[in-house]
Amino acid sequence: MLGTGSAFAKTYFNTNALIYADHNTLLLDCGITAPLSLHQLGKPLSEIDAVLISHIHADHIGGMEELAFRMKFVHGRRPVLYIPEPLAQPLWDSSLKGGLLQDECPSLDDYFDVRLIRPGAKTELLPGLAVEPIQTAHIPNKNSYSFLFNATFFYSADLIFNPELLRNLVEERGCETIFHDCQLKPPGIVHTTLDELLSLPLPVQERIWLMHYDDTKPQYEGKTGVMRFVEQHRRYRF
Numbered sequence: 001m002l003g004t005g006s007a008f009a010k011t012y013f014n015t016n017a018l019i020y021a022d023h024n025t026l027l028l029d030c031g032i033t034a035p036l037s038l039h040q041l042g043k044p045l046s047e048i049d050a051v052l053i054s055h056i057h058a059d060h061i062g063g064m065e066e067l068a069f070r071m072k073f074v075h076g077r078r079p080v081l082y083i084p085e086p087l088a089q090p091l092w093d094s095s096l097k098g099g100l101l102q103d104e105c106p107s108l109d110d111y112f113d114v115r116l117i118r119p120g121a122k123t124e125l126l127p128g129l130a131v132e133p134i135q136t137a138h139i140p141n142k143n144s145y146s147f148l149f150n151a152t153f154f155y156s157a158d159l160i161f162n163p164e165l166l167r168n169l170v171e172e173r174g175c176e177t178i179f180h181d182c183q184l185k186p187p188g189i190v191h192t193t194l195d196e197l198l199s200l201p202l203p204v205q206e207r208i209w210l211m212h213y214d215d216t217k218p219q220y221e222g223k224t225g226v227m228r229f230v231e232q233h234r235r236y237r238f
């Protein structure tokens with residue numbers, strides 16, 4: 001995990017991750033703090049093979065301009081960008097264009113090898129790593145996607161509590177592990193709260209790991225039932 005913090009956390013980096021599959025590396029969201037976190041881990045950008053984006057908020061895409069510029073002008077590379085199709089235009093027009101647009105680089109394709117992925121369909125991202133983007137509610141009328149990897153590992157974007165989805169993933173689809181955003185103090189409004197997750201059936205909670213938490217996390221140690229916290233700069237194997 002490059003980070004496990006909420007958008008405004010100051011003691012944790014943004015909730016972004018590296019996924020290792022075979023000998024390849026996928027960057028899962030690239031927020032404002034991703035470049036510094038990668039630097040602290042000693043992970044060169046040149047070792048990132050592809051990027052996957054969940055939604056357009058700065059803690060998930062705010063590091064994309066630095067990533068694009070350094071990949072192009074330092075490493076001479078155009079990394080693969082996997083992006084749910086409805087996010088591609090807004091990512092460029094409403095966010096990256098302001099900084100990245102210049103005469104010889106008029107589009108997102110000048111910086112990334114853009115691969116549009118279809119929500120609800122399975123796509124192989126890297127050898128041994130397939131994803132199904134699942135549209136999940138976060139901000140009204142703003143597209144946001146969570147990800148089911150290899151049919152067994154669910155990684156939430158920022159999402160409003162959806163107990164039906166979580167029960168379906170565990171009880172019907174055989175999902176084994178859930179990394180879920182967690183707002184520690186209610187009200188959640190655009191996020192899922194700890195109290196909401198604590199209301200889930202025990203077999204679902206047993207599979208949940210908590211991320212995207214704020215700086216008060218130490219006060220909640222031991223108060224999350226069977227659910228564990230994901231810790232930043234740790235590697236998990238599933």
Ligand SMILES: O=c1ccn([C@@H]2O[C@@H]3COP(=O)(O)O[C@H]3[C@H]2O)c(=O)[nH]1
Nearest residue numbers: 006007008057058059139158189190
């Ligand atoms: O309607 C809104 C929109 C945003 N926000 C805050 O801004 C943050 C943006 O990043 P995030 O999605 O991780 O978390 C969001 C919230 O903390 C909010 O409280 N209500």
Ligand SMILES: [Zn+2]
Nearest residue numbers: 007057059158
């Ligand atoms: Zn966020």
Ligand SMILES: [Zn+2]
Nearest residue numbers: 055057138158
């Ligand atoms: Zn968000």
